[in-house]
Amino acid sequence: MGILRQLLFGKYLLVTNTVSCGLMMAAGDVIQQRSEHWKKHCSDKKYFPSSVIAASPEDEKVTAISSTSAYGHDYMRTRNMTVVGLVQGPFHHCFYTILDKVLPGRNAKSVLKKTFLDQSIASPTCLGIFFVGLGILESRKIKEICEELKLKFGDTWKVDCCFWPPAQCINFIFVPLHYRVLYTNVMTMVYDIFLSYMKYDAHFE
Numbered sequence: 001m002g003i004l005r006q007l008l009f010g011k012y013l014l015v016t017n018t019v020s021c022g023l024m025m026a027a028g029d030v031i032q033q034r035s036e037h038w039k040k041h042c043s044d045k046k047y048f049p050s051s052v053i054a055a056s057p058e059d060e061k062v063t064a065i066s067s068t069s070a071y072g073h074d075y076m077r078t079r080n081m082t083v084v085g086l087v088q089g090p091f092h093h094c095f096y097t098i099l100d101k102v103l104p105g106r107n108a109k110s111v112l113k114k115t116f117l118d119q120s121i122a123s124p125t126c127l128g129i130f131f132v133g134l135g136i137l138e139s140r141k142i143k144e145i146c147e148e149l150k151l152k153f154g155d156t157w158k159v160d161c162c163f164w165p166p167a168q169c170i171n172f173i174f175v176p177l178h179y180r181v182l183y184t185n186v187m188t189m190v191y192d193i194f195l196s197y198m199k200y201d202a203h204f205e
């Protein structure tokens, strides 16, 4: 009964968690899009100054255009990312509410068990929501979604497993109680930059 009551009546927290999941996803994608633009249009200027590449005045014009090309934000992409973030939110919230009931306390043993369950159940589920959700938004076929999962899921989960346990460990040991929500949100945003990269920018052989 206790779990049910908390799931139903911890509404305020549910809303807060869901909104912040969506916002962090949006922020992560905005940062990743900026960095993709920078990588494409600004970083190669350093290595290939236009005076070296341009052989004729016409070439020079082309180089100048491409290297100063204006930043156009893909709002649809950020919107789609926000949507999957908002879908992950309630799952996350319910998972941790149940986890805290099943494994109360902060002793080493229960923290270790929680971390294990987090990485083996919550992470794959959230990654599934992420890739499948975006695939559905792009109206892809089931076969294409499965292919993308096969390509990206394993590597993404591995990074997840290297990122979150240490991040949570630092959270428990070093971060003062009243900064933990902020800390978790910042780490989520950093991780979401990586998700955005895996979805839209990573190249696979």
Ligand SMILES: *[C@@H]1O[C@H](CO)[C@@H](O)[C@H](O)[C@H]1NC(C)=O
Binding pocket: 074, 076, 077, 080, 137, 138, 139
């Ligand atoms: C976002 O979703 C819309 C439909 O909801 C789709 O048409 C579009 O291709 C998606 N954009 C990206 C970048 O995934």
